[in-house]
Amino acid sequence: MSVEPQQTGRRRVGRTTEGRRLLRRTLTVAAIDLFLESGYEQTTVDDIAAAAGVGRRTFFRYFRSKEDAIFPSHDEVLRDIERLFAEADDRQNPIEVACAGVTLVLDSYLSDPDVSVKRYTLTHTVAPLRDREVASVDRYQRVLARYLRARFETDGQPLADLRASVAAAAVAAAHNHVLRRWLRSGGTEDAHAMARKAFQLVVDAFSTEQPRRETGxxxxxxxxxxxxxxxxxxxxxxxxxxxxxxxxxx
Amino acid sequence: MSVEPQQTGRRRVGRTTEGRRLLRRTLTVAAIDLFLESGYEQTTVDDIAAAAGVGRRTFFRYFRSKEDAIFPSHDEVLRDIERLFAEADDRQNPIEVACAGVTLVLDSYLSDPDVSVKRYTLTHTVAPLRDREVASVDRYQRVLARYLRARFETDGQPLADLRASVAAAAVAAAHNHVLRRWLRSGGTEDAHAMARKAFQLVVDAFSTEQPRRETGxxxxxxxxxxxxxxxxxxxxxxxxxxxxxxxxxx
DNA sequence: ATTGCTAATGGCACGGAGTGCCGTTAGCAT
DNA sequence: ATGCTAACGGCACTCCGTGCCATTAGCAAT
CATH class of the missing domain: 1.20.5 (Single alpha-helices involved in coiled-coils or other helix-helix interfaces)
Known part of the structure; x- marks a missing residue:
């Protein structure tokens, strides 16, 4: 409806990596706001693109689908996690490393509380968006499981595969729990403090090999x-x- | 293309509950076979409907989307789980009850090995189908978490909410692990035996209160x-x- | 057997998602 | 100023999902 007359997005903002990030975020914010005020189904991709001052076709160059519009680029976070795992000290407790990995996901939400909270009300309300969120959590969980499996196998743990899957699920669930609480609080509570407690519970449950020696x-x-x-x-x-x-x- | 001349499906098979089940299954089998031989994207809903001898419009009266075509009706299993939880003895270990609940899901797969195995190759290959599967797993997991939270709260457990989410995720992951192994074996291995072992691991990890007394x-x-x-x-x-x-x- | 009711069906048409294609144009280097 | 490159926007197309409606099988009552 209302078209900004002097929208900067008319320019080839996507030319540079910087510009791509900017336009992507503009689209995300536009999508979130439109979904919230007009409803997800009622909002068309045309609406989102128009609100961001770009063509419909351009929208699909930034997001693979309408649903993806409101989510951050998980791929980057996934790469960060992989890197953290690759550089991790093999003498560290595998589960604690996994927790450190999933903390990167938490941080990516914490870095933008406003958008994260708004997105939460959407994923909490709109089924397709919730499913999308769940799918991305599953991707993280798989990465965790893969790392844990490798660690458990080299550690000679019996049932390494099973343990890895279960532990990865537990770590992911702990993360989700903390994230949900933080989002429900409107982004005010201390997420990292909650995360420490939650991860401790998981570590306690799964670290059968040796009791923690470091807590004096x-x-x-x-x-x-x-x-x-x-x-x-x-x-x-x-x-x-x-x-x-x-x-x-x- | 090839239309069966004397397709029973031409009749109002969906009139009775029995008939609905039958046609639903026919559509599922048709979808699975077409997806496997022609690819998911290449197969249109028209193709599936034609293969089952019904109209396109009828397909959407049995499945909400093209993706849903290959999945069983999870709603029934969900109801069964809810019932099991409602009738469960409150003195039983909550996590074991949750395991019993998720075993109903396992059984629903075991009841039709052929379809389950074929479906697995699809969910393993096609991203949209995998996401759909993950979403349904999440629904089960939520039901588990809700039950566990209620039990933990009445038991006066600290951090009941967190514990419930994590334990539910662990139970679901154990189930998924067993299911995957069974599916990869082509449906030949003893899934229940694997499940017992896997569930035992989870119970051991989370049952801080008391040891099991019932195993003779x-x-x-x-x-x-x-x-x-x-x-x-x-x-x-x-x-x-x-x-x-x-x-x-x- | 005839009639009437109910509900599953299938065809039609429509809106919207997602994609391939291509001409246009901004940004940049020479 | 000129040419190259790549992002952009528009167009057209396929297919998904849905509302609408006429048709008809199955069943019940007369």
Whole structure:
């Protein structure tokens, strides 16, 4: 309807990488606002393109579909995660590395609270957009699972594949939980603080190999015992497990 | 192109619930076969409808979209899961109940190995179909999370919401892992046996409250102890935990 | 058997998504 | 000033998904 007379977008803004980013964001903001005020189905791609001052055809050069318009470019974040995993220290707890990876996703949302919050109301309301979001989460989860599987296999973990899938899902779910809470708070709460707690829960649940030695004060030992074993055997095994500093019974 | 001269589908098969099921399945099989031999994009809805001997318009009365054509009706399974949760014994381990719920999904795949395996090659290959699959998994996961959250809250668990989301994701991931393995084996392996093992891993990871008492032969006790506690305290607590046969505290 | 009701069906037409194609033009180098 | 390159916009096309409506099978009542 209302066409800005002197829209900068008329120029070949996409010529440079800088310009592409700019126009992409303009389109995203336009799409989000239109979806929010007129509804997702009622808004056509023409509307979005017009609001951004570009042609319909150009829209599809920036987004593969109408749904994609409101999402950030996950590919970049995915590359960052891959790089972090590639450079990660192999002596670090694999799950904590995975948490660090998914934190990059969290940061990408935190970097633009306004857009993120608005997008949330949309993904929370419009089914196609929610599905799209879920699909992208799944892509992250696959990357996590792949890294974890490799780590678990070299660590000689039994059922490495299963453990990796489950742990990746848990890490992703923890991230999603934190993100949701943060979004529902309107972007005001301390997401990283929540993330630390949430990740700790996941790490505790899946780090069967050794108890955390780095937290100085009060260590924890998890022992798995058969109740049919004699009490003497149990005591012997427990005390043996407690004594050595690094040797874990397996 | 080739129109069956005496296609039963010409009749109002959809009149009865029985008939609807039949035609729905006919359409699904037709879609799967066409997608496999001609490719997903190349196959039009007209092709599917024609192969099933019905009109294009009728196709959309059975499936909301072209992508949906190859999937079973998840709504029924979702209802079954909801019912199972509603009738579940509140003294059962919540996570085991969740596993039982997701086993219904597994069973729905197992009930038709041929279609399930073919569908897998499609969801594994075609991005839109994979996204669709992921979206339906997410719906299951939400139902699991809702149940677990309610259980955890009544159990007075701290961080019930987070725990529920993470545990639900883990259960779903375990299920997906088993399903994938079974599908990759062409539907030959013992899915339920794999599922038991996979679920056990998840239960072990998240059941901090009490060990399982129902598995008859050789029970397992997981004890979480502070290494700073005295050995006497540890022994006392262990023996106290081992003695009662069925009476677990909560 | 005839009649009337109900609901599944299929054809038609329409809007909108996504794509291939191509002429146009801005930005840049020579 | 000229030529090259690539983003842009418009056009046309296919196909998806849906509203509308006439048709007809199946069933019930008379």
């Amino acid at each position: 004060d009060d260590e924890t030992v998890v022992a798995v015992l058969r109740s049919s074993a004699s009490l003497a055997e149990v005591v012997q095994q427990i005390s043996a497990s407690l004594r050595p500093a690094g040797g874990h019974p397996q | 032969d050789d029970e397992t006790v997981v004890a979480v102890l502070r290494s700073s506690a005295s050995l006497a305290e540890v022994v006392q607590q262990i023996s106290a935990s081992l003695r009662p046969a069925g009476g677990h505290p909560q």
